[in-house]
Amino acid sequence: MSEVREAAEDFLSEYPDTEDALSEIVALDQNDVWSFEDVPLDSGIFGEFVSRGLAEQVDGGYRLVDRQAVIVALEGDTDGAGSNATTKSRLDTDISVGLPTLKRLLPEQPSRVFGAIGASFLLLIGLRMLAYPTVFRGDNVVLLANDPYYYRYWVEQLLAQPNGSLQTLSTLPDAVANGEPLMVATLWFIARLFGGDAGAAGNVLAWYPVGSTLVVGSVSYLLGTRLFADRRVGIAAVVMLALIPAHAYRSSVGFADHHAFDYLWLALTMLILVVLTQRRDRHDWRSWAFAGGLGVTVAGQVLAWQAGPLLLLPIGGYVVLLSLLDCRADRSSVRLTLPVLAGLAFGAALTYVVHQILGWHTSAVAATPLLLFIGCLGALGLAELARRLGTSPLYLAAAELAFSIGGVGILWYVDVAVTSSLSRGIDFLLRPSSIAEETSILSGDLGSIFGPALLFGFILFLALPYLGWLMIQLYRDRGADPVLIVPTVYSWFFLGLVTIQIRFAGELSIAIAPIAGVGFIHFLSWIDLARPPVSLSGADSAQSSDYTADPAAPSFEIPDRRGVFALGAAFLLVSSLSFMMIPVKTNQLTIPDDRYQASLWMAEHAADQNWEYPENYVFSRWSWNRMYNYFVNGESPSYGYAKGNYADFLASSAGAEWYQRLRDRTGFIVTEDLPQVSSTPAAESLYNRLHTDYGSGSDTTTGLAHYRAVYVSEDRSLKVFTLVPGAQLAGTASSNTEVTVTTRQSVSGVEFTYSRTIETDATGAYSVTVPYPGEYVVNGTRVRVSETAVQQNQTISVSTLG
Numbered sequence: 001m002s003e004v005r006e007a008a009e010d011f012l013s014e015y016p017d018t019e020d021a022l023s024e025i026v027a028l029d030q031n032d033v034w035s036f037e038d039v040p041l042d043s044g045i046f047g048e049f050v051s052r053g054l055a056e057q058v059d060g061g062y063r064l065v066d067r068q069a070v071i072v073a074l075e076g077d078t079d080g081a082g083s084n085a086t087t088k089s090r091l092d093t094d095i096s097v098g099l100p101t102l103k104r105l106l107p108e109q110p111s112r113v114f115g116a117i118g119a120s121f122l123l124l125i126g127l128r129m130l131a132y133p134t135v136f137r138g139d140n141v142v143l144l145a146n147d148p149y150y151y152r153y154w155v156e157q158l159l160a161q162p163n164g165s166l167q168t169l170s171t172l173p174d175a176v177a178n179g180e181p182l183m184v185a186t187l188w189f190i191a192r193l194f195g196g197d198a199g200a201a202g203n204v205l206a207w208y209p210v211g212s213t214l215v216v217g218s219v220s221y222l223l224g225t226r227l228f229a230d231r232r233v234g235i236a237a238v239v240m241l242a243l244i245p246a247h248a249y250r251s252s253v254g255f256a257d258h259h260a261f262d263y264l265w266l267a268l269t270m271l272i273l274v275v276l277t278q279r280r281d282r283h284d285w286r287s288w289a290f291a292g293g294l295g296v297t298v299a300g301q302v303l304a305w306q307a308g309p310l311l312l313l314p315i316g317g318y319v320v321l322l323s324l325l326d327c328r329a330d331r332s333s334v335r336l337t338l339p340v341l342a343g344l345a346f347g348a349a350l351t352y353v354v355h356q357i358l359g360w361h362t363s364a365v366a367a368t369p370l371l372l373f374i375g376c377l378g379a380l381g382l383a384e385l386a387r388r389l390g391t392s393p394l395y396l397a398a399a400e401l402a403f404s405i406g407g408v409g410i411l412w413y414v415d416v417a418v419t420s421s422l423s424r425g426i427d428f429l430l431r432p433s434s435i436a437e438e439t440s441i442l443s444g445d446l447g448s449i450f451g452p453a454l455l456f457g458f459i460l461f462l463a464l465p466y467l468g469w470l471m472i473q474l475y476r477d478r479g480a481d482p483v484l485i486v487p488t489v490y491s492w493f494f495l496g497l498v499t500i501q502i503r504f505a506g507e508l509s510i511a512i513a514p515i516a517g518v519g520f521i522h523f524l525s526w527i528d529l530a531r532p533p534v535s536l537s538g539a540d541s542a543q544s545s546d547y548t549a550d551p552a553a554p555s556f557e558i559p560d561r562r563g564v565f566a567l568g569a570a571f572l573l574v575s576s577l578s579f580m581m582i583p584v585k586t587n588q589l590t591i592p593d594d595r596y597q598a599s600l601w602m603a604e605h606a607a608d609q610n611w612e613y614p615e616n617y618v619f620s621r622w623s624w625n626r627m628y629n630y631f632v633n634g635e636s637p638s639y640g641y642a643k644g645n646y647a648d649f650l651a652s653s654a655g656a657e658w659y660q661r662l663r664d665r666t667g668f669i670v671t672e673d674l675p676q677v678s679s680t681p682a683a684e685s686l687y688n689r690l691h692t693d694y695g696s697g698s699d700t701t702t703g704l705a706h707y708r709a710v711y712v713s714e715d716r717s718l719k720v721f722t723l724v725p726g727a728q729l730a731g732t733a734s735s736n737t738e739v740t741v742t743t744r745q746s747v748s749g750v751e752f753t754y755s756r757t758i759e760t761d762a763t764g765a766y767s768v769t770v771p772y773p774g775e776y777v778v779n780g781t782r783v784r785v786s787e788t789a790v791q792q793n794q795t796i797s798v799s800t801l802g
Contacts, residue, residue, distance in 0.1 A: 008073035021041050043483060130582070131252050131253055136206070153634070155204075157173075158184070172359075183258050213251045223487070228518045230518075243457055243582075245456065251506070259503075263507065266301065268297045274486050276340055280337070296350065297347075298369050299369065309425075320379050341377060364421035382399050382403060429501060430500065456509070457581060462574060465519065466516070487512075491508065494508035527566065599632055606633065618667065621672065650686055652686055669720070686704075689703075696752070697756050702757075705770065712747050728769050733760050734764055743755075770785060773786055773789070
């Protein structure tokens, strides 16, 4: 009795508002078995009540484990010694704003719980630090991939401005103001705190994804704990998030893209919706505090990314499904969901104010939260009308669907700005693209099974059955907890989006992590390594496992040696593919050393030549173009020219024409070994003539006059060329005969022969332009070509016997 009484006293000290509810439970328990629907507790608190061993599941419902012990706890400590402590604890609880208190989350075996949480976060952060050695190279911060250099450029540009903060933020270039203004502004502000120079910018951009991961991981823990009333699920959710390759590489140290910033706002929005759904008390000031938080996260999502409004759509789905459940249960959605509506209204107002003052985003994008608020208000209004008329939820769903379609149709034909924005959004999602993140998760040669496995490991497949279970619960069970709507809607929404573009795989990771977490704990219970999650204990009541026999068993038990091996095997079964794919995916984003060294060499060479932009522009494959140009000339806002022209340049055979196009805007041309999957380029292509022949002629192709190799990587996979006017070798020989011009060159220790063959005219005259300085042999005659002659297109006369 003493253990149950102490547990009940602890429960009351943390949840003083539940005293009347516990008294009602005692009265129910005296009569018969009771169910969750009979008691005035929300699912989270009820789950905590059961997990502490105060109630146990029996056939047909629940019974108190020790009714008398609960009665004693309700009556108070008989000797009065605990009165002051209890009063203080309840006062402490009253000032809480609704998130789980530390004692609520970690009431048992604190060292074990802290150890489990710490281990899960070590795994989470450790898998995001794999790229550390390639990011921090000496004094340089080498960000991953290509796009992070776009944000690095703009953060450094803002740091270089002498203006005050508000003036700087209100005069952002259109590319930033209509793109990711909040992200760039946030990184700029943090970089100012850490010195405000380019070095600070590089470090802030490198570390911000890891900081975002810490926040998202914490939210995943809270989501798992609150959704399923089981702290083990919270810890498992962190582990599942850690193991998803799509999230791991997009939040890796150094991958300073916008994704990690979006994840933060998305995760916080989900958590606030969960808290508001569990609370649903418009008379509690804490609900309104969270409503304010919802407004901030809604505005944050819109202002963080130009496609941020797309991430708000699950909120609309959440409100619609919540209204349907309320209609089925004969509850007033409007009254219960007022804090959510208030949060959306606040988010709309906040977005509009920022748009007006700072000029961030177009009016159509800034109006998205307002449109969402109007849509949700309309859906809840229809739900309230349906409740009062006694209408079936099915008819309500049809009415809400018609309302949504009608609203979109009206906007499409009435507001030109919204129409244009919607058209761009549809094009953004559905346009054909060769960019990897814009392809479907089901596309390519790997198909519908291996594609998801490479991005999610086995985690998605673990989560899907339980996602289906959540759907069934919400559809069939009239007493289903409405809070399950949040992970269900977000998961299905982003699952649909990744079938269109895999760029949303990271968002899906956040939504499914708690679901995969409950699946993993359930899997452990199935093999008798843990007791079932509280939310699934009903499904396992028939099992004879020792864990299910004792609902009050500690959440964290130290297994014996056999159990440790079994637990390790279960973990490896789930994580094995992730441990293979996370390093592979992360490594694909790192800047290879040959590219990095080439960029340093080009930067030094350009400085020696006193080249200014665009004289030192790097013309390369678009997927590395921003990186090259950042290190060489500091100009990395766009790869548009390279993306639109580089592939055509490599495939072309017109070297002279491309020289005319490039000479006034290009300093360096980078060629690299083609992937094995690429088709073999034609012999006459500029790629083959440059990368293979160094511009020299061959039996099947003519030599190039204006392309000079200046750098070759150690493994010869990467080569750098510059454009030069070239020196002209002119002379006479026998008429209508061939004249061969050759020189031996050495670049970066690599020796090669550059040769040209030309034909004399009817008078015996010939002229050929060569790009390399040095000694040439022209039909047996040695001629020296100076660097000046090459750079100034000087003509050198050759006396040739023939």
